[in-house]
Amino acid sequence: MQRVRKGRTSLRLLKEQKWLFLMSVPFVLWVFLFNYVPVWGWTMAFQNFRPGRAFGDQEWAGLSHFAELFADERFYMVLRNTLGMSLLSLLVGYTVPIAFALLLNEMRGKVFKRSIQTIAYLPHFVSWVIVAGLVTKMLSVEGIVNELLMLLHLTDEPIQFMAKEHWFWGVVTMSDMWKETGWNSIIFLAAIVGIDPELHEAATMDGAGRFRRMWHITLPGIRPTIMVMLILSIGWLTSIGFEKQYLLGNPIVSDYSEVLDLYVLNYGIKVGRYSYGTAIGIFNSVVSIMLLLISNGIFKRMTKESVI
Template sequence: MGKFLKVDNNLFHERQKESFLKYVLGNKWLYILLAPGMIYLIIFHYVPIYGILIAFKELNVVKGIWESPWIGLQNFNYLFNSEAFYSILKNSLGFSFLRLLLGFPAPIILALMLNEVRSIAFKRSVQTIIYIPHFISWVVVAGIVSNVLAPTSQGVLNSILGVFGVQPVNLLIKPEYFRQVVISAEIWKQAGWGTIIYLAALSGIDPNLYEAAIVDGANRLKMIWHITLPGIMSTIIVLLILRLGRILSNGFEQIFLLYSPMVYNVADVFETYTYRVGLQEGNFGYATAVGLFQSIVGFILIVGSNKFSKRGNKEGSLW
């Protein structure tokens, strides 16, 4: 009996295999088209994931990753016992907190305001202009920021403050202002562009809802609160999940281009630290361990926050 079953099983698998093969051959062009992208993905995304082994090895460049001797969790022991780690963790969370508090709502508020504008010409002009900074590199934005903040007659900010009798001050080298400066620069660069997705969601709200609300005597703020905001809530939640998943990621360029030794103690984040110890000091294993910690926390957060929001509402989850 058992023997028969086994044979049957084999037959079944064989047939499925055959029909799968047949399917692939019959649709060979689809798989040929798919191949370059998948091969690319494996080489440039999955091979570096394999490269994470560097964190657990004493990397010998001649021998390669596989042949290099194991050192276990040594790098992680060192990481979790170093003071630098806690300072970087604190800084990364500090930037992220400000970004969630100010940067995240900025495009939402901007989109809500644009949505209230009735003059199409005005709306178009505002949109056209606020999208522009997205196309400008961080190098140029950093140049603009240091210009605007310059403690001389060239600096707009100090010129304005000067009118009110405030002494010129360079915010870029003040540790207590540095994070606010970076987040403000991010808002200048990206908030306008960020409105696109919300405006798209806003255009999907049924206009009948507003008509009904007007009949019921609702005022504008009430309509925003009860119709407009709920209408874009699922978009907000999806973007918030993505944001939470990146809570330890602050981006390299804006901080690297604006910071200086005067503000290292508040400005150094995972990205800049990994770059410095890994590429400038050549400590590959340790820098990989730092990066791995960041990746794992990000992964857990994004999976976790998606689960959490799934419980609340189906629409607002990523998958």
């Protein structure tokens, strides 16, 4: 009887919301075509893939490409760079937007507040090509940063920032923070708007100041959003792209600038080793899924918040 009732409820729901289901069909097809169908290409990682040959004519290689990957010392160096820059980006690029959203919410002047929001959002829409050019110019020997340092007598001679390999992670992290802080704060600002204003009014009547209200009302109010975004960010630790590293890097700092996606480009696609590049992509995807599931399980136990 219970199964019959559930079936009737599902049919009734389908009938009542048929137009919503029909509207979602194009998006479901889009996800299927561009996210699930390409997974078939993972078979290349188990072949010595040669373009132009039919699938049945490809030579199967088993796990040899994965064995080659884990035996390559440069792969571990690239993995170190990827995780290092990802953790720095998570630390800075995740906490700073939260702080920015909290401070922006406390502004009272609407015109000034909207002006700050607009200025903070604009860098997101600037391409990394332009941002990399600006950063490189500012940090050059004749750039404004060196001029200021020498003007303030903090250094006697110009510093070659872009030639310091140990500084590269910091340059990338700061550049990314400047570009994305305003945009990443939008979701936290939206969560803050959903907090009941009466809680702030009651706290104000009890004598709580702005910072105390931020700590005891605003932050706990957006805690679910913070946890969900943190879990998703951890899941993307090994997938940070390559644009920033490719545009800001140079041969001098290559040992600290090369990341997994750039490694795939250099040692997979450029030299025609498509099977090897696919093996790296599979490793990247599997690690991302594992990180997502592990972080989701840990936060679910600790905070009761999860995305799955």
